[in-house]
Amino acid sequence: MKEKPDNNQQLTIQVEELSKHFSHFVAVDKITFDVQKGEIFGFLGANGAGKTTAIRMLCGLSAPTSGKARIAGFDVYRQAEQIKKNIGYMSQKFSLYEDLTVTENIHFFGGIYGLTDKQLKSKTRQLIGDLGLEREAKKLVSSLPLGWKQKLSFSVAILHDPQIVFLDEPTGGVDPVTRRQFWNLIYEAAERGITVFVTTHYMDEAEYCKRISIMVDGKIKALDTPSNLKQQFNVPDMDAVFYQIARGAQRGDKNPAA
Amino acid sequence: MKSISRQFSNQQFFSFVRKEFYHVMRDRKTLLILFGMPVAQILIFGFALTNEVKNTRIVVSDYANDPASRRITERMAASNYFDIERRLVSHREIESAFKEGTIKLALIFPAQFNESLSHGNSAQIQLITDASDPNTANTLVNYASSIIRDYQAELNMLHSVPYSIIPEVRMLYNPQLKGAHSFVPGVMSLILMLVCVMMTAISIVKEKETGTMEILLVSPFKPMLVIVSKTIPYLILSLINVVSILLLSVFLLDVPVNGSILLLFAESTLYITACLSLGIFISIKTATQQAAMTISLMGMLLPTVMFSGFMFPIENMPVPLQVLSNIVPAKWYYIIVKSIMIKGTGLALLWKETLILMAMAIFLLTISLKSFKTRLE
Known part of the structure; x- marks a missing residue:
């Protein structure tokens, strides 16, 4: 943990003591962290640790019980609409329409983010070119292999050039080669200045992040760069770090790769 | 909004x-x-709906038995909607026939049908149906009425003073004909x-x-x-x-x-x-x-x-x-x-x-x- 910028403009996500209660159950318990612009921020935790609840609060899908959070400079309580215009989101579940073609999906999602026809046309051509989907452009998404769907889904999530993209376990069920390609897309997006907030189950992916936080039972138990964490716990890889931190968990299953 | x-x-x-x-x-x-x-x-x-009205058994109770009533009955028989049985029946008999399901419609010509038609220029026919099956009842009445209307139109062409035959329809069991x-x-x-x-x-x-x-x-x-x-x-x-x-x-x-x-x-x-x-x-x-x-x-x-x-x-x-x-x-x-x-x-x-x-x-x-x-x- 070094260079914390004094300039708040550099912080695209600012979270302070954010909590979410479901009647008596505390899903997220006073989490605090910042994410810098263009950073790839890994959000780790066992199943049931509260990751999805946290990400939903940050996206404006779920109202926080208490605490503060500013996303892209906007307040989660009062400016949900502005937040929505400035973020992209890809959920755990595959999130394109299977019965629409590749092009139709791109046009639809571009359309609801208010892109003009001209923008849509050039964006579609570029996206299809980048992903090498020229021959599949007119095919239904359901006919694509899962890996391509996930890459397409990510590209669609950042079609409107959001400041931040939230990825909730984007590579679930995808083979290692495709996962690698997927991460190349993430790096490209980060280079363009898009902040990437990603939850994952795969510890090799955690290594790709600039910084990671590890959530246990609704609290953030560790937050640092992967190398600092390995050093701190004196273990060779992230798997071991995760195990050390998460083994005290009271809820969820403790196997991160499950 | x-x-x-x-x-x-x-x-x-x-x-x-x-x-x-x-x-x-x-x-x-x-x-x-x-x-x-x-x-x-x-x-x-x-x-x-349409299948049920072919060759339906009806009874014609003709108390008049005069040219007009016979003419109408012939026309009824000539259509392929009805199988006609000519017989004088009482209301009680009609009801029991309905209950047994042997007939669907009864047509009753009052006595002096032709006379009141030619002298009073107006006569009545009673149509009694079993309206427990309202669709059928309605269709039968419609067909019977249209045959009577045809006859009336034919009469009126020959005479300057319009005749009118008023079919008096009684829908038994289901008078408002719900469902038709x-x-x-x-x-x-x-x-x-x-x-x-x-x-x-x-x-x-x-x-x-x-x-x-x-x-x-x-x-x-x-x-x-x-x-x-x-x-x-x-x-x-x-x-x-x-x-x-x-x-x-x-x-x-x-x-x-x-x-x-x-x-x-x-x-x-x-x-x-x-x-x-x-x-x-x-x-x-x-x-x-x-x-x-x-x-x-x-x-x-x-x-x-x-x-x-x-x-x-x-x-x-x-x-x-x-x-x-x-x-x-x-x-x-x-x-x-x-x-x-x-x-x-x-x-x-x-x-x-x-x-x-x-x-x-x-x-x-x-x-x-x-x-x-x-x-x-």
Whole structure:
């Protein structure tokens, strides 16, 4: 943990003591962290640790019980609409329409983010070119292999050039080669200045992040760069770090790769 | 509503509606069912209706036995609708014949039929039918009356002073003839209910199931508009179904639209709105397509069949059920359509039913939009 910028403009996500209660159950318990612009921020935790609840609060899908959070400079309580215009989101579940073609999906999602026809046309051509989907452009998404769907889904999530993209376990069920390609897309997006907030189950992916936080039972138990964490716990890889931190968990299953 | 219209973007909305049409058009099987079902139902009901009136056994009780009565009887026999038995019968005999089911219609010529026709220029014939099967009874009476009218027209061509034969019709057991020709309005209320409630509910719940609803809620697209644009294809589909049902009924089944077509469509839109709102409400309260379908079928379709008055006369139900039937939108729509189509009634006489339907539509729309959460929990 070094260079914390004094300039708040550099912080695209600012979270302070954010909590979410479901009647008596505390899903997220006073989490605090910042994410810098263009950073790839890994959000780790066992199943049931509260990751999805946290990400939903940050996206404006779920109202926080208490605490503060500013996303892209906007307040989660009062400016949900502005937040929505400035973020992209890809959920755990595959999130394109299977019965629409590749092009139709791109046009639809571009359309609801208010892109003009001209923008849509050039964006579609570029996206299809980048992903090498020229021959599949007119095919239904359901006919694509899962890996391509996930890459397409990510590209669609950042079609409107959001400041931040939230990825909730984007590579679930995808083979290692495709996962690698997927991460190349993430790096490209980060280079363009898009902040990437990603939850994952795969510890090799955690290594790709600039910084990671590890959530246990609704609290953030560790937050640092992967190398600092390995050093701190004196273990060779992230798997071991995760195990050390998460083994005290009271809820969820403790196997991160499950 | 102001903030919605301000942020409402035509292009966003258009993208969304177009996507909904892709969904509907790509699902060929469902589409076929949605368009085929009303046609099939109308044809089935229509054929059941027309088949029954061929060679029906009737009794002619001719107390006059004069040229006029014999002429009419001959014409009846000449048509292929009736098998005629000439016999003098009492009312009691007619009733027992109805109960045994040996005859469907009794035609009674009073004594001095021809005399009163030629001297008084007016005579009466009594038609008694077994209206426990109202469709058949109505059709038989219509055929018999038209034969009598033909004879009357023929007489009038030969004489300067118009004669009139007044068929006195008595529908036994079911004097108001509930159910006659009512299958067209009945099928309309069923089909619209099915298309609007079930299809809308399923299509919204499907987005929840596949996870795309999350993506939509994270987008700047107004959640309210998600709902509105999802209903548009089904609104259009339903109106097409109304058109096809009406075309079939007018041109194939000779069930005319006696009242205003415009009013009929306006009332249908009102009913469709109520049904779409119900569909939205179900979709909000359920998490799976299966649950949405079950609730639509059991919770909506069944009451519609039971309480619309289409299949079972509401008058014959116990009072609590009669009261309950008032909350079924289909009951009011059914009354309205039947009145417009068959009786040719205008809005002046239907304002009460229309107001009830409108109140239901507004109420359902309000609660369904209110309960729609813009955030997931």
